[in-house]
Amino acid sequence: MAKWDNMLSMLWMLRSGRKLTAAQIADNLEISVRTVYRYIDALCASGVPVVAESGHEGGIRILGNFKETPLFFNSVELKALMDAFKFAQGAGYPYTEELESALKKVENGLHEEQRHDLSLQMSGLDVISPVRPPSAVLLLKELEQAAKDGRTLHIAYRKVNAELASERDIDPYGLVYDRNEWYAVAFCRRSQAVRTFRVDRIARLELTEARFEKPERFSASVYFRDQSERRREADGPLTVIRIEGEPGTLNAVCGHWHLRHYLTERTDREARFLLDVPTMNKYLPMYLMTFGTAIRIREPLELKRQIREMAYGVAKHYEDGPD
Template sequence: MAKWDNMLKILWLLRSKSTMTAEQLSEDLEMSVRTVYRYIDALCASGVPIIAEPGHDGGYSLPGTFKQAPLFFDSAELKAVLQAALFAQGAGYPFEEELQRALQKIQLYHGETQQEDWERQTRGMDVIPHAGNHALKPMLQLMEKSVAESLTIHIQYAKNAEDEPQLRKLDPYGLAYRTNKWYVAAYCHLRQEVRTFRVDRIEKLELTGHRFQVPLDFSAKSYFEQSAFVQKSDSGHGGCYVRIEGNADSIRRLADHWYLRNCSPEHDGQTLTLRIDEETMMKYLPRLLLSYASAVRVLEPSNLKQEMSRLVRELTGFYE
């Protein structure tokens, strides 16, 4: 496979530059000039129309009409492609039919022996899909189109399952898949700032036909890594600090919890400090902390301590 890889590299280099000498190719590919000549001869014998210009300013080039170069994958690369496709399907990737067609083309292109090797190496690898994600396919396809083409949208959105959907006008900047959920980072015209919206809570989506400009310094990846569930979510304003004490194992597990990773967790082994918006803190954190029983205890803020106490009394009364 190394031979085919090097031959393809020669083709890609010749496509990217007007003319290259054998010496330049050998330097870029870190091989001898004699090996370059041998690969050039093999490419010509296979029907690639490489032009050889003699003289001081000569070299090798490809005609402007040459656009296609074959693809060759070794068994490890084929395995990586198939396994990546499995993960995409498990996430509810909205273009599954197109992905399957692409995989079929790759399989048809390779020989039967290589396909058998591919199947052998990927046997036993599977991804269990989240049942709800496939139902989002039409919504995700429209959302991806609005992100890719910078199209403003109107949505009916409910922040919580018990809330009535509200009309929102959004400029979607980017999509992300996280912990079995799809999210979109979008400029909300109602709030006049970038917010995070869960796609499964969108009941209706319409493209307006109007285009927007994504800020040049905006990175969807950075936004979701730094801001999700902290200050930029659509469920809260501002933020506050939470201090929790407990045994070392419980504090470590809390700090690594997927929901708290973006809350700037800091811990010294016995104490954990978080930064989180107040509404999210009061809605989700008490029930999470209850699962740790007496292994952890809230030190501050006082309203979180009071909510923990209220939930404990409520549970006590329920079971008594």
């Protein structure tokens, strides 16, 4: 066990309030008595009031006025905190500056040996951050604050493939992070229903004077998950969709935020989905065509036909001819 882990274990033993001899501590931690006294000196230097009383009724104890501080993390716990910061930063978490400041305070309370040990462990993990505009951080903060305060927002929202943004008032219930994207779950006053809005598609956001109360026990994450799993275009007959491809390409197909919920079987070279026909017809031909020749649709024949016709139309569009 590392030195600082041993010291932390010794601290927890002494916090029980009992007096312990150096021999008892050494036996419990499987270290020498001499090492125990070195650890006592190090704890005292850290501000922990450890006292060693001699005599028949003596022993090692901590003074009763000692209060635990958050600086007493073991090396793995410190690494976990720093790694969590990397993930938060990669996700575009809007309070990374404040989180970094808090971690700096923790780091400043460490001994030189702890800092060195932490720097060695920190070199093994990195998180690649997607490129996000600075405005995204401001949007997330404003959405979260409005959800907390119960304030209605007026937004300009740009749907995918739409040329113009549409205006609407929303009551934000919460934020959800899923597969590198942030979503606001909100009650849309225009449609009079709860909707999900991708934050990067909010072109403009303004605070209004209107207020709202979030439904009791409403969970944005539960709503988002339920909608992702159940959303379909219409009730209709189900069909088996069988797709072949390389493992990496199939991972991308199966990882699609919506399609993944209909996956029924997966091997290294094939994936099977069970999906209703209206949803298949509306979304899958365009999406699957983006994979080109990296995948092959085995069934149903109708989906193969739609993709073939769509590909032919694109090829026809780019045939040589007058500009």
